[in-house]
Amino acid sequence: MVDLDEPIHVVAYGPAWAQMGHELVRDLSRQLVWASADVEHIGSTSVPGLDAKPVIDVQVGCASAHIPAVVEAIQRLGFEHLGPAGVPGREYLRRRSVHPANVHVMECNGQLWKDNLLLRDFLMARPDLARRYARTKHAAAGQASTLLAYSALKEHTIAEIMAAARQAG
Template identity: 35%
Template sequence: MAVIVTPYSPEWPGLFDRIAAELQTALTGVPVVGIEHVGSTSVPGLVAKPIIDVDVIVRREDVPAAVGALEAAGYVHRGDLGLVDREAFFAPDDGLARHVYLCVDGTLQVRAHVAVRDALRADAGLRDRYAAVKAELSADPSMDIDRYIAGKSDVLQDVLAVSSLTEDEKRRLYALNTAV
């Protein structure tokens, strides 16, 4: 199945705000550390798959309550999909395309999502280079999501190199991203 990316839409921040408000309501009574707009739709000027990526951040001990609250609100729990400390959810079919992840506060994956977003927001040249790679990959009609993700790896390593992550965190991410 082809990977479709679209030009940046100024509507994406507003869609995130709607999703975040909905999630905050669903999680009433659960201590939420933060709700972050991550992924390419969170970077002004960046082409993206038109799906809002959301990290709902909670303390480890609040994960079970948060899972229950999201399920009660119509989200379908998909498990961790192989990533410890991150729970994935299918969202209700309400016309707002989104990926929702429940993440444990302070974990490397949360820090990486925010660091990549912030690095791309801060460096237009790097953002544009990343956009060009994404556009080139998605122009191939036979491109599947696994090849698309792999094709972005080199430029993402460059993004991580200038990010706010520590050198140890960068090494750990590199090891995770190059493991076979």
């Protein structure tokens, strides 16, 4: 199995990210129709104007019984499977080719599914918090050049934004 940690960099928002996310959602939805999977563009690249790592994140939700077969189908599309990668209830896959992407497979409508959508939608509705999060991301990337350290440096801000999102919800 490949190591989860990898070099990262944060860049200014890319207007093409929305289209790339849409295309990946469309392609995965077509490939996974047999599993009645829901596919959503999530993460920072799904929030207009938010600086991010130039990697498209999507989540695939399906019945828990379908998760192993869904993971296998996504692997056949050129994604490497890294297991839960520290997040219980999720199977993490990544592709680092021309269009880098992460796919998070989980039970549809479970708590993780709902939390990812809540965070995305809250940041879309609150540009002030998206700007704060972007500052945190740039500061974290300035202190840590690899994924795991970078992610750890952002945890506190993400927890605060999630708490505000839940309170507002």
